[in-house]
Amino acid sequence: MDTRTALALARFGLGRCPAEEVPRDPVAWLAAQLDAPPPWDGPPMPTAAEGLRALRDDRAAQCAGLPGGAGRALLHRGADAATSALLGTAAPLRERLVWVWANHFTVSRRRPMLAPLVFPYVQEAIRPHATGRFADLLLAVVRHPAMLLYLDLALSVGPDSPAGQRRRRGLNENFARECLELHTVGRDAGYTQADVTEFAAALTGWSIDRDGAAPGFAFFPARHQPGEKTVMGRRVAEGEEGGVAFLRWLATHPATYRRLAARLAQHFIADEPPAGAVGHIAGVLAATGGDLAAAMRAVLAEPAAWQGAGKLRAPFDYAVAVLRALDLPPARRPSLLSVTGALGQPWLDAPLPDGWSDQAAAWNDGELLLRRADWAFAVAGRAEAVEPLDLAAATLGPLCDATTAGALRQAGSRREALALLFATPAFFRR
Amino acid sequence: MSLTRRATLLGLGAAMSLGGASLALAAAPGDRRFVVVLLRGGLDALGVLVPRGDPHLVPARQPLVPAGLLDLGGFWGLHPALSGLHRLFQAGDVLAVPALAGPDRSRSHFAAQDALECGAPGQGIAGGWLNRTALLLRAPALAVGGDVPLLLRGAAPVDSFFPAAPAHPPPDHYAPDYYMQVLALHGDDALTGPAMTKALAVRRFEGAVLAASAQAAGRGGFPALAAAAGRLLAAADGPRLAALELGGWDTHVRQEPRLVAALHPLDAGLTALHDALGAGWRQTVVLVVTEFGRTVRMNGAGGTDHGTATVALLLGGAVAGGRVAGDWPGLAPARLFEHRDLQPTGDVRALVKGALAAQFGLDGAALATIFPGSFDVAPLGGLLRV
Numbered sequence: 001m002d003t004r005t006a007l008a009l010a011r012f013g014l015g016r017c018p019a020e021e022v023p024r025d026p027v028a029w030l031a032a033q034l035d036a037p038p039p040w041d042g043p044p045m046p047t048a049a050e051g052l053r054a055l056r057d058d059r060a061a062q063c064a065g066l067p068g069g070a071g072r073a074l075l076h077r078g079a080d081a082a083t084s085a086l087l088g089t090a091a092p093l094r095e096r097l098v099w100v101w102a103n104h105f106t107v108s109r110r111r112p113m114l115a116p117l118v119f120p121y122v123q124e125a126i127r128p129h130a131t132g133r134f135a136d137l138l139l140a141v142v143r144h145p146a147m148l149l150y151l152d153l154a155l156s157v158g159p160d161s162p163a164g165q166r167r168r169r170g171l172n173e174n175f176a177r178e179c180l181e182l183h184t185v186g187r188d189a190g191y192t193q194a195d196v197t198e199f200a201a202a203l204t205g206w207s208i209d210r211d212g213a214a215p216g217f218a219f220f221p222a223r224h225q226p227g228e229k230t231v232m233g234r235r236v237a238e239g240e241e242g243g244v245a246f247l248r249w250l251a252t253h254p255a256t257y258r259r260l261a262a263r264l265a266q267h268f269i270a271d272e273p274p275a276g277a278v279g280h281i282a283g284v285l286a287a288t289g290g291d292l293a294a295a296m297r298a299v300l301a302e303p304a305a306w307q308g309a310g311k312l313r314a315p316f317d318y319a320v321a322v323l324r325a326l327d328l329p330p331a332r333r334p335s336l337l338s339v340t341g342a343l344g345q346p347w348l349d350a351p352l353p354d355g356w357s358d359q360a361a362a363w364n365d366g367e368l369l370l371r372r373a374d375w376a377f378a379v380a381g382r383a384e385a386v387e388p389l390d391l392a393a394a395t396l397g398p399l400c401d402a403t404t405a406g407a408l409r410q411a412g413s414r415r416e417a418l419a420l421l422f423a424t425p426a427f428f429r430r
Numbered sequence: 431m432s433l434t435r436r437a438t439l440l441g442l443g444a445a446m447s448l449g450g451a452s453l454a455l456a457a458a459p460g461d462r463r464f465v466v467v468l469l470r471g472g473l474d475a476l477g478v479l480v481p482r483g484d485p486h487l488v489p490a491r492q493p494l495v496p497a498g499l500l501d502l503g504g505f506w507g508l509h510p511a512l513s514g515l516h517r518l519f520q521a522g523d524v525l526a527v528p529a530l531a532g533p534d535r536s537r538s539h540f541a542a543q544d545a546l547e548c549g550a551p552g553q554g555i556a557g558g559w560l561n562r563t564a565l566l567l568r569a570p571a572l573a574v575g576g577d578v579p580l581l582l583r584g585a586a587p588v589d590s591f592f593p594a595a596p597a598h599p600p601p602d603h604y605a606p607d608y609y610m611q612v613l614a615l616h617g618d619d620a621l622t623g624p625a626m627t628k629a630l631a632v633r634r635f636e637g638a639v640l641a642a643s644a645q646a647a648g649r650g651g652f653p654a655l656a657a658a659a660g661r662l663l664a665a666a667d668g669p670r671l672a673a674l675e676l677g678g679w680d681t682h683v684r685q686e687p688r689l690v691a692a693l694h695p696l697d698a699g700l701t702a703l704h705d706a707l708g709a710g711w712r713q714t715v716v717l718v719v720t721e722f723g724r725t726v727r728m729n730g731a732g733g734t735d736h737g738t739a740t741v742a743l744l745l746g747g748a749v750a751g752g753r754v755a756g757d758w759p760g761l762a763p764a765r766l767f768e769h770r771d772l773q774p775t776g777d778v779r780a781l782v783k784g785a786l787a788a789q790f791g792l793d794g795a796a797l798a799t800i801f802p803g804s805f806d807v808a809p810l811g812g813l814l815r816v
Contacts, residue, residue, distance in 0.1 A: 044792060157732070170730025193768065352471075366589075367632070
């Protein structure tokens, strides 16, 4: 395995699973993953409709003084299915991108009612568009019940709409503000408080039909603030279509492209990526109407993406890489939900809508790193008949230096050697 | 003194690269402690420190005015979920300033938190003001809860603490050399090496201090973290500066129950901090701050949206408390900031500067190092009893 192949597997993929074939042409192998979404071959993933029904059932159970628990059960089913995809995928770059965009459009189960919806959200809103057009991704996100609830858009009502008048309800500007600041153009784009308020008014009526057999997104004209709005100098027509058109405009704004390019460059190249690389990627987005696959190909074409000391793996990335390397049978696999929690980055549970940091400064905390070493030792105890040196060669290739190999050879037990492999500086990075 | 203490704390005396000259120059913080509690999400000041005497309060937001307010003397009432804080207030240990704002006006959580923690708007200053304080005082600093907030990031070394995860006991018993081997592998790594070396030393120190306490294992939760922080701060060779964080304040929807759910752990945590500090409470100042306040009027979903001015609290045995201090702008519609938010009548940095100056005897030059470029923000006086 040469260094380029090792980087393709670790930096762009999810860390090698020893059962995975070593790609002959690493760039071609990565590029091929961007073509079309492969069919989902993991265990069935719960849907948002099931999630909403679970919330309904749990509420009814609570009223009747029963324990409930449908929502939690769906959370765990979703986590199991998503774990299978992460550990078993043949297209790890595509899988990585799913979670990069899920973090860009953060929803969090820190709002307890989101527990049964977060995994369906990634499956239904993010996954189909992770290598598609950013505008389609944005629209799928805004219409998903998880996002509608997380940033309160489902509850925002036009004060002059029939429902607003009847129930004395009004705007909630939470989603509008975060959509401008975090999802699209960013604060530097120069919008004002009035823009936020008008944008919120334009999106009133976007909510959730919670009844029936297939609950989900619905536009409620009776909650929509009447009249034309003006947001960032653009006229936004009354009705659902006005909101759609404005979201498409935001999604294809040059400021949005710059922020998306910076996100990809920061994830794949460096904490502070070269400005030239960000400019190239943003240019590709502009030239292709926001094609995320084309943007990713532009990342792969950057020489800087194949250089440097590597990025410090975030705890989620780290846990996935270790579990892929160990390739444990499902029954002996630890739960990724609890592992990510113990390592400091609980899965789909970010504290704030800007999601998890993609920079070493956030994760290079001594105690958090020691926890990786703690967990490496614990999980190494689950492995069977693995030769640590073979696994080091299979997963790190030339990234495993002579000092590390020497330490593995001298370790007191096979378990200790495996734990040391997972606790090396090379394994902490990608 | 402080260098010796820090070296003891970290068990790194020989490795510290600070010479005798620095030792002589170091301003020892002695036993004086400063703790910051960051409330992330934007605390609704009007729902907590309630100006019940203001005639415009009820018309603007009646459903959000809690019943059973605790009395703070006539005009002001305290949210009933804050009974512990109320007791401290009555003991004269709490000073509340009702309408302060940080240096950012964007109503963005992220810009406002960054500005609050850096001490300046925009991205002109790297790192946080509590880190610059630690650097100036050469005081050991501790981030409680796992990650190091921007407030504590910077050139001064900072330890972090959260209770060990019970699921993964350190493997000292099975493999006594394991951590030494791990550290040896990271020894040459400029990024991970120093961080892990220090963290292992801190683990041993905390293990020794906390082992004596039955609550040592504290399974997370703000009150448990605050209690652990209090015990670490109380230790003779413990940290002198610390930061804790608590979220749950972004109450856009159905505010009252959400606010209560966040206020309970805050109240229990502040009480636990007080109790765990014991005699150290006399030498401790606790600052409770949030990035911005919320809209004066209720929004369409029974909540409030991002606003501007908000309340800040100073707690401690030497705080000249038992009062609400600072100007009150009133809630008359014409007085609101941009027709929607509580009008700021002061800069939160004035409170911080005043508290740091009084607690550590800092002069104007020292404050200018901690808060560069804020000469026009004068420190508030009379915050501590002398």
